[in-house]
Amino acid sequence: MRHATVRTTPSLRWARTRVWACGAVVLLAGCTAADDPVATPPAAGCPTVERAEPDPDRPVVGLDFRLGDDLRTVTGTESVALTPDLPVEELWFRLIPNAPQSAGHRLTVESVRGDLVAGGGYVDAGAARGTPGGLYRVNLREPVPAGQTVSVELDFRLRLTSERTPAGFDRLGADDGVTWWASGFPLLTWEPGSGWARDPMVEISGETTAAPAADTTIRVSVPDDLVVLMSGDQAEPRDAAGGRRVWESHDPVARDVSVAVGQFDTATVDVRGTRVTAGVLPEADTSADELAEATAEAIGVLEGRFGPFPYPTLTVPLVSDGEDGGGEEYSSSILLGGTDAGLVVHEVAHMWFYGMVGxxxxxxxxxxxxxxxxxxxxADPHTHEEDLDLRGAVGGSMADFDDQDQYEALVYGKGAAALEAAREAAGEEAFDQAVRCYVETQAWTIARPEDLARALSGLEPALDVLVEAGALDRRDVEAADD
Ligand SMILES: [Zn+2]
Structure with a gap:
């Protein structure tokens, strides 16, 4: 995610002009235009940059949502087939709408069933007051060994408020003519190789999930005058009884999903095999065409550095043009509350870093x-250099930061500065190759700092910078050497 207050650049139009100008002088070093072929240099310590395939045994998830005529209530059923790589005695789900940052929204589990299911229950885990809890545990009649599939179904109800929540622009919301819910269902919180991620909710506004890439099918029933923009490759909607329309999509590698429903005007642009669909509301300052073009240009620029875009489709609903701004990344979808150029690039970059490299x-x-x-x-060669001197470590968990300002200064500001400084210390080409190696080898996994350290092995000056900034730990570097 990104809040509006973090690093803003003047306007969407500015970015488009600049990227176009860059294309006209493409021979200048460091200038990467949207039309450039995607470079695939061999990386040191990384003999191949072939992208890893997703786990064939990854979870299979079905989500069936129904947005009520009040446009504030979502009822749904979720099916999950999990084939764990470690034995499990229960299943855990994260109820993100019940986090303090989203206080006012509320997600409840109404029932759970399955051959092995023996009931379930909430666990508080630091959830907002008035909600039933931050985690939901599904009890099993017997332990399930690694490699055996366990299937469950949950019915749930999500109640959305149109009131402002502590997070400001949030992953959940409702306003005139638009309703959106991302992470708006019980999210399977399984980390392959590690187990259940039962981390507490935190007061800081930010993401706190660890979710595997899952083969996910989404179905959404909405009033027939509304347009749906969601994660996955969307099929044409079909009419249903009662003045409704049903929209379906499939994302074979979704960690989590976003659904936005509104009176969207949409525009579609194809950029080297990725179909971008942007949507704006009638009163938006930006047109759907402008937003789709800006997104496509961000994809082009970032592909030049990080390799092919991870998904065949990307939806970009602008759900709020309000003062909060901000954006939230989801699998093959970006929820936008503003359109400044840096924000669009930031959220598109999350498709590599969060979406693909989890x-x-x-x-x-x-x-x-x-x-x-x-x-x-x-896309915009500014520098975060001054943030490198901030006191405090870039690394650490969401529970390690004192407040929102410190979290954003250290993780976003100093974190970006440390990566820039590491790139300079190692040499741009060598660093870019190593990052590319990290991206391709960790595709569709949940990566850890030592995986990055491994990709950077041999680039001691870069590792030193990242250790000095408290991003990597010496132990990450040593673990990478093993
Ligand atoms: Zn972000």
Whole structure:
């Protein structure tokens, strides 16, 4: 995510002009235009940059949402088939709408069933008062060994408020003519190789999930005058009884999903195999065409640094043009509350860092946020240099920061500065190759700092910078050497 207050650049139009100008002088070093072929240099210590395939045994998730005629209530059923790589005795789900930052929204689990299911219950885990809890545990009749599939179904109800929540622009919301819910269902919180991520909710506004890439099918029933923009490759909607329309999509590698429903005007642009669909509300300052073009240009610029865009489709609903601004990354979808150029690039960069290269956003928030902030400098070569001197470590969990300002200064600002300084110390080409190696080898996993350290092995000056900034730990570097 990114708040409006973090690093803003003047306007969407400014970015478009600049990227176009860059294309006209493409021979200048460091200038990467949207039309450039995607470079795939061999990386030192990384013999191949072939992208890793997703785990064939990843979870299979079905989400069936129904937005009520009040446009504030979502009822749904979720099916999950999990084939764990470690034995499990229960299943855990994260109820993100019940986090303090989203206080006012409320997610409840109404029932749970399955051959092995023996009931379930809430666990508080630091949830907002008035909500039933931050985690939901599904009890099993017997332990499930690694490699065996366990299937469950949950019915849930999400109640959205149109009141402002502590987070400001949030992943959940409702306003005139628009309703959106991302993480708006019980989210399977399984980390392959590690187990259940039962981290507490925190007061700081930010993501706290660790969720595996899952083969996900989404179905949404809404009043027939509204347009849906969501995660996954969307099919044409079909009419249903009662003045409704049903929209379906499929994302074979979704960690989490976003759904936005509104009176969207949409525009679609194709950029080297990725279909971008942007949507804006009738009163928006930006047109759908402008937003789709700006997003496509961000994709082009970032592909030049980080490799092919991770998804065949990307939806970009602008759900709020309010003072909060900000954006939230989801699998193959970006919720926008503003359109400043840096924001669009930041959220598009999250498709690589969060979407494809996953991380525990609770344990290692810098792995996606520092990289997404660093990526802003690819399109707009400004520097975060002054943030390198901030006191405090870039690394650490969401529970390690005192407040919102400190979290954003260290993880976004100092994190981006440390990556820039590491790139300078190692040499741009060598660093970019190593990062590319990290991206391709960790695709569709939940990466850890030692995976980055491994990709950077041999680039001691870069590792020294990242250790000095408290991003990497010496132990990460040593673990990478093993
Ligand atoms: Zn972010």
């Amino acid at each position: 991380n525990s956003q609770f344990r290692d928030p810098w792995l996606d946020e520092a990289f997404a902030s660093f990526a802003e400098t690819v």
